[in-house]
Amino acid sequence: MPVRILVTYYSSTGSVHRLAEAVRDGADSAGAEVRLRRVAELAPPEAVASNPAWAQHHSETEDRIPVASLDDLEWADGYAFGTPTRYGAPAAQLKQFIDSASSLWHEGKLADKPVTAFVSSAEQHGGQEATILSLNNVFYHWGSVIVPLGYTDDVVYAAGGNPYGTSWPAGFPSTMPDETVLECARYQGRRLVRFAELLSPARDESTVAAA
Incomplete structure (x- = not known):
C-alpha cells in the first residue's frame, strides 16, 4: 500500500499554492497517495478584496x-506544510489550523x-529560514521527524541554496516560482515520501507491540 x-498550505496571492502543487507532484511521482489541502481563510472579505491578486487567487481556489x-492529519503518514x-x-491561517490539532x-x-x-516571502531575506524554524518548534512538540532539504541534491543549490526547505522570494507585486524552484519543491516531495516509507512500517510495528 502506498504511503499517504x-x-x-496557506497562500494569499498564489506563490505558496504553486509550491504546494509542485511538492504534491513530486510526492505523487514517488508513488505516494497525496492529498493537497488549503487551510481556511481568516482575513475579512474586505481585506481580501483590497488586493486584486489576493482576491483572484482566493476565487480561483475556494471551490x-x-x-x-483533522481527519487529513490523522490519515497521513507524512506532512508537508507551506x-x-x-x-x-x-501565517496566522496556517497556525490556526495547527493549533486546532491538540x-x-x-x-x-x-x-x-x-x-x-516550504515558504515564500517578498524578499530573499524576508524571514524564510526563520519561518521554517518557527514551524519546526511545533513539530518538536508533536514528536515528528523533521525532514529538511539539506544539501542533498544539486537542485537545492540551483534554487537558492536553502537547506531548510524550498523557498521563493516572490517580490512585490508577487510573482510565481520559476521552474528551478518548482523542481526543488518536487524533489522535496519525493524526499518526504522516502522517509515516510522508512518510518511508516516501524510506526505500525510499534503500535502493534503497544497493543
Missing part, C-alpha cells in the same frame, strides 16, 4: 482545493511521522 502524504481537516512568511513566522497530539497520532516545510 498530506500537503497543507477547487478542499480545506484541511506558508508565506509573516514577520519571520507562519487532540491528535494528545493521543500521539502525530508522532513519529516525517514532516517538511
Whole structure:
C-alpha cells in the first residue's frame, strides 16, 4: 500500500499554492497517495478584496482545493506544510489550523511521522529560514521527524541554496516560482515520501507491540 502524504498550505496571492502543487507532484511521482489541502481563510472579505491578486487567487481556489481537516492529519503518514512568511513566522491561517490539532497530539497520532516545510516571502531575506524554524518548534512538540532539504541534491543549490526547505522570494507585486524552484519543491516531495516509507512500517510495528 502506498504511503499517504498530506500537503497543507496557506497562500494569499498564489506563490505558496504553486509550491504546494509542485511538492504534491513530486510526492505523487514517488508513488505516494497525496492529498493537497488549503487551510481556511481568516482575513475579512474586505481585506481580501483590497488586493486584486489576493482576491483572484482566493476565487480561483475556494471551490477547487478542499480545506484541511483533522481527519487529513490523522490519515497521513507524512506532512508537508507551506506558508508565506509573516514577520519571520507562519501565517496566522496556517497556525490556526495547527493549533486546532491538540487532540491528535494528545493521543500521539502525530508522532513519529516525517514532516517538511516550504515558504515564500517578498524578499530573499524576508524571514524564510526563520519561518521554517518557527514551524519546526511545533513539530518538536508533536514528536515528528523533521525532514529538511539539506544539501542533498544539486537542485537545492540551483534554487537558492536553502537547506531548510524550498523557498521563493516572490517580490512585490508577487510573482510565481520559476521552474528551478518548482523542481526543488518536487524533489522535496519525493524526499518526504522516502522517509515516510522508512518510518511508516516501524510506526505500525510499534503500535502493534503497544497493543
